[in-house]
Amino acid sequence: MAIRTSSAVWYGSIKEGKGSMRLGSGAYDGAYSWHSRFADGKGTNPEELIGAAHAGCFSMALSNLLTEANHIPEKIETTAKVHLGQQPKIELIELHTIATVPGINEEEFLALAEKAKGGCPVSQALAAVTIKLDAKLLT
Numbered sequence: 001m002a003i004r005t006s007s008a009v010w011y012g013s014i015k016e017g018k019g020s021m022r023l024g025s026g027a028y029d030g031a032y033s034w035h036s037r038f039a040d041g042k043g044t045n046p047e048e049l050i051g052a053a054h055a056g057c058f059s060m061a062l063s064n065l066l067t068e069a070n071h072i073p074e075k076i077e078t079t080a081k082v083h084l085g086q087q088p089k090i091e092l093i094e095l096h097t098i099a100t101v102p103g104i105n106e107e108e109f110l111a112l113a114e115k116a117k118g119g120c121p122v123s124q125a126l127a128a129v130t131i132k133l134d135a136k137l138l139t
Helices: 032-038 046-068 105-120 121-125
Strands: 006-011 019-022 031-034 075-084 090-100 131-136
Touching: 019 075, 031 121, 032 105, 046 075, 046 105, 046 121, 090 105, 105 121
Parallel strands: 090 131
Antiparallel strands: 006 019, 019 031, 075 090
């Protein structure tokens, strides 16, 4: 199986310091800071990257389940909202997905979306977090 590597470096104190995170593939290398994580500062943060990973993983898992059920999706668009609480702790992830899938009824689509939510590897890794799903089928 594949092994994926990412890295981060941090300089200085928690509030005045700064850092950068890099994907092993080189597809992303960007700054982060206390202000980008807990306020409105420029840069990214770990929770935003978790959200992107979760949205991507869920979309692929749903595509796989739909394909196995002989319903090839035209498009699956997913947004993940990662809620960081006071402790700080990730308390909730809201997945919102909209899909265009010819030939499937809404009941089957929603069942497969729920199955994808529980089955994608990122959802499994984040099992300690409440994950809510809002799935819509476009016709």
